[in-house]
Amino acid sequence: MADVKKVVLAYSGGLDTSVILKWLQDTYNCEVVTFTADLGQGEEVEPARAKAQALGVKEIFIDDLREEFVRDFVFPMFRANTVYEGEYLLGTSIARPLIAKRLIEIANATGADAISHGATGKGNDQVRFELGAYALKPGVKVIAPWREWDLLSREKLMDYAAKHEIPIERHGKKKSPYSMDANLLHISYEGGVLEDTWTEHEEDMWRWTKSPEMAPDVPTYIELTYRNGDIVAIDGVEMTPAQALTQLNKVGGENGIGRLDIVENRYVGMKSRGCYETPGGTIMLKAHRAIESITLDREVAHLKDELMPKYASLIYNGYWWSPERLMLQQMIDVSQANVNGVVRLKLYKGNVIVVGRKSDDSLFDANIATFEDDAGAYNQSDAAGFIKLNALRMRIAANKGRNTLV
Numbered sequence: 001m002a003d004v005k006k007v008v009l010a011y012s013g014g015l016d017t018s019v020i021l022k023w024l025q026d027t028y029n030c031e032v033v034t035f036t037a038d039l040g041q042g043e044e045v046e047p048a049r050a051k052a053q054a055l056g057v058k059e060i061f062i063d064d065l066r067e068e069f070v071r072d073f074v075f076p077m078f079r080a081n082t083v084y085e086g087e088y089l090l091g092t093s094i095a096r097p098l099i100a101k102r103l104i105e106i107a108n109a110t111g112a113d114a115i116s117h118g119a120t121g122k123g124n125d126q127v128r129f130e131l132g133a134y135a136l137k138p139g140v141k142v143i144a145p146w147r148e149w150d151l152l153s154r155e156k157l158m159d160y161a162a163k164h165e166i167p168i169e170r171h172g173k174k175k176s177p178y179s180m181d182a183n184l185l186h187i188s189y190e191g192g193v194l195e196d197t198w199t200e201h202e203e204d205m206w207r208w209t210k211s212p213e214m215a216p217d218v219p220t221y222i223e224l225t226y227r228n229g230d231i232v233a234i235d236g237v238e239m240t241p242a243q244a245l246t247q248l249n250k251v252g253g254e255n256g257i258g259r260l261d262i263v264e265n266r267y268v269g270m271k272s273r274g275c276y277e278t279p280g281g282t283i284m285l286k287a288h289r290a291i292e293s294i295t296l297d298r299e300v301a302h303l304k305d306e307l308m309p310k311y312a313s314l315i316y317n318g319y320w321w322s323p324e325r326l327m328l329q330q331m332i333d334v335s336q337a338n339v340n341g342v343v344r345l346k347l348y349k350g351n352v353i354v355v356g357r358k359s360d361d362s363l364f365d366a367n368i369a370t371f372e373d374d375a376g377a378y379n380q381s382d383a384a385g386f387i388k389l390n391a392l393r394m395r396i397a398a399n400k401g402r403n404t405l406v
Contacts, residue, residue, distance in 0.1 A: 003113070004028045004030045004113055004114045004141060004143070005030055005031065005112075005113060006030055006031045006032075006033060006110065006111060006112040006113060006114070007024055007028065007030055007031075007032055007033070007112055007113075007114040007115060007116050007141075007143060008032075008033045008034075008035055008103050008106045008107045008110065008112045008114070008115045008116070009021055009024065009032055009033065009034050009035065009115075009116045009117075010035055010037075010099055010103060010115075010116070010117045010118065010129070011034035011035060011036050011048060011052060012036060012048065012118070013036065013045075013047055013048030013051045013052070015154070015157055015158070015161065015168055016118045016157065017118045018051060018055070018161065018166050018167070018168060019151065019157050019160050019161055019166060020116065020118055020145050021034065021052065021055050021057070022055060022160075022164050022166055023145055023149060023151075023160075024116060024143065024145070025055070025056070026164075027148075027149075028143070030114075031058075031059075032055075032057055033057070033059040033060075033061070033106060033107075033110050033112055034048070034052040034057050034059075034060050034061065035061045035062075035063070035102060035103060035106050036048040036049075036060075036061070036062045036063070037063055037065050037098075037099055037102060038062070038063065038064045038065060038066060039065055039066060039069050039095055039098070039183035039184060040066045040069070040182075040183050040184025040185075040242065040245075040246070041182040041183050041184075042182055042207075043182075045062055046062060048060075048062060049062055051167060054167055055166065059110055061102075061106055063102060065098060065102065066184055066242040067240055067241060067242045068098065069095065069098055069183065069184060069185075069242070070184060070185075070240075070241035070242045070244075070245050071240075071241040071242075072098070073094050073095070073097065073098055073320075074094060074184070074185055074241070074245065074281075075229075075230045075231075075241055076329060076332070076333070077090065077094050077315060078281070078284050078285065078288055079229040079230070079288070079332050079333065079335075079336050079339075080304065080307075080308055080311050080312075080328075080329075080332045081285060081288060081289055081292075081304070081305070081308055082308060082311060082312045082315065083285070083308070083312060084264070084312040084313065084315075084316045085262070085264055085265065085312075087260060087262050088260070088262060088264055088274075088276065088316075089185070089186065089260075089276070089278045089281045089282070089285065090312065090315050090316060091181075091183065091185040091186025091187075091188060091276060091278055091281065092124075092125070092181050092183075092186070092188050093124070093128065093315050093316045093318075094185065094315060094320075095181075095183045095185070096125060096128035096129055096132065096318065096320075097128065097132045097318075097320035097321060099129065099132075100128070100129050100130075100131075100132025100133050100136065100321075101132065101136060101321075103115045103117075103129075103133060104132075104133055104136045104137045104140065107137065107140060108137070113140070113141055114140065114141035114142065114143055115133055115140060115141075115142055115143070116142070116143040116144070116145065117129045117130075117142075117144060118145070118146070119144065119146065120146040121144070121146050121147045122268065122270070123266065123268065124266050124267050124268065124316070124317070124318065126144055126146075126147075127267055127268065127317065127318045128317075128318035128320075129142075129318075130142050130144075130318075131318040131319060131321070131322075132318065132320060132321050135321035135322065136321060177191065177192035177193070178190060178191050178192045178194070178205065179191040182207075184242060184245050184246065184249070184280075185245065185278060185280070185281050186258075186276050186277055186278040186281060187207055187208060187276070187277045188274055188275070188276050189201075189205055189274065189275040189276070190272065190273070190274050190275075194273050194274070194275060195273065197263060197273050201261055201275050205275065206259065206277060207277065208249060208253040208258070208277045208279060209252070209253040209256055209257065209258055209259055209277050209279055210253065210254060210255070210256045211256055212256035212349040212350030212351075213256075213349075214256070215254065215255045215256035215348075215349045215350065216254070216255065216349075219255075219346045219347060219348035220251060220254070220255055220346070220347040220348070221344065221345065221346055221347075221355075222234060222235060222251060222283075222344075222345050222347065223235050223236065223342050223343065223344050223345075224283075224287045224291075224342065224343045224345070225341075225342050226287075226288070226291045226339055226340055226341055226342070226343070227340050228336045228337060228339060228340065229288065229291075229292075229333075229335075229336030229339040230336075231244045231284065231287075232244075234247055234248070245280045245281075245284075246280075247280075248279065248280030248281075248283050248284065249279050249280040251279075251283075251347065252279025252280055252282060252283050252347065252352075253277075253279045255279075255347040255348065255349065255350070256349055256350040257279045257282050257283060257347060257350055257351070257352055258276075258277050258278045258279030258280070258281065258282040258283075259275070259276075259277055259350070260275065260276040260277075260278065261273075261274075261275045262274060262275075262276070267316065267317040267318070282352060283345065283347070283352050286345070286352040286354060287343040287345060287352075287354070288339075290343045290345075290354040290357045291339055291340075291341050291342075291343050291357055291359065292339055293357065294341070294357055294358075294359055294362040294363060294364045295338050295339050295340065295341065295359050295361050295362060295363060296335065296338075296339065296363075297363065300335050304332065304335060307328060307331075310328070311325065311328050311332070314328070338361040339361075340359055340360065340361050341357065341358055341359025341360065341361065341362065342356075342357070342358050342359070343356070343357045344356035344357070365377075
């Protein structure tokens with residue numbers, strides 16, 4: 001890539017990306033543009049500006065993407081009730097297509113011919129960043145230093161930083177032993193003792209949530225208002241998407257909700273153990289299924305559930321910008337036209353309990369569903385023919401001796 005003149009780097013200001021910035025300047029003799037995203041990770045992003053300036057960067061982008069992140073990525077994903085491998089709510093996965101999108105937008109705006117990221121060659125993020133970039137700008141060049149250089153340990157990175165006088169903050173407190181990623185949807189933890197699948201995670205690892213044992217002894221009740229499948233208010237107070245998720249993270253964390261310890265299958269082929277805190281997302285999933293339970297047609301709901309694992313895999317594997325994900329999203333969004341109403345939840349010591357749901361678009365008819373006299377709303381004798389017709393193929397097979405138990 002000797003022809004690279006300008007590259008946009010996804011830059012956090014930490015050790016890895018600070019070394020990458022200098023390495024790009026020296027290895028490719030190119031101009032570097034930095035992009036730092038505020039996705040609600042809970043840390044100041046503005047200090048990245050001074051660090052980039054110290055390394056001679058002239059074009060610095062620091063963007064608050066919290067609203068766009070929740071509105072255009074998290075909410076659409078939750079309309080599908082998306083869960084990967086039965087448990088993971090895709091907190092890291094769903095942030096990557098937005099970062100890729102913004103990298104390409106900045107590359108176009110600044111005339112850059114390449115982008116760069118700090119994802120390693122073992123993980124999923126390299127795939128997610130690059131699939132997104134190629135989908136949005138097919139001819140873009142991608143520089144992934146972890147696949148090129150020999151700085152494959154923290155010690156080597158520190159030595160490189162010292163040699164090149166790269167300013168690296170040294171905190172007085174002990175560095176976290178975990179590899180962490182945070183945004184407004186979740187925090188992930190990998191590495192350290194978690195690499196032994198038999199070792200219990202450490203209690204002091206968690207940042208957002210109380211342990212269920214230490215959560216309040218009195219339950220918290222909340223009401224979520226939905227419009228077209230998205231939360232628009234909490235306890236009657238209208239909120240933007242990012243405000244709603246922030247509030248749910250707070251109340252969920254206080255009640256010990258959203259902790260997860262799993263071993264997942266990475267797209268690159270290996271298994272990886274990770275721990276996740278997703279308090280707001282855990283509440284959102286439970287509540288959304290509750291409002292859908294009274295507003296969605298049975299076959300629509302079942303079809304959504306059948307397609308969801310495919311949709312989840314597309315997001316996990318980095319295909320957010322693929323035509324098949326976009327096609328599925330259109331179908332999902334159409335299904336949400338009548339997903340309106342209010343869900344009442346009880347939060348208690350790690351549990352999210354649905355205690356009520358109501359909607360002007362509800363398909364639940366108490367006159368039909370009642371165990372009391374329904375005044376002729378439902379003719380129970382009709383069920384006999386229904387059952388016989390559905391049993392017909394099995395009765396025919398049994399007459400031919402095919403429905404045997406051995």
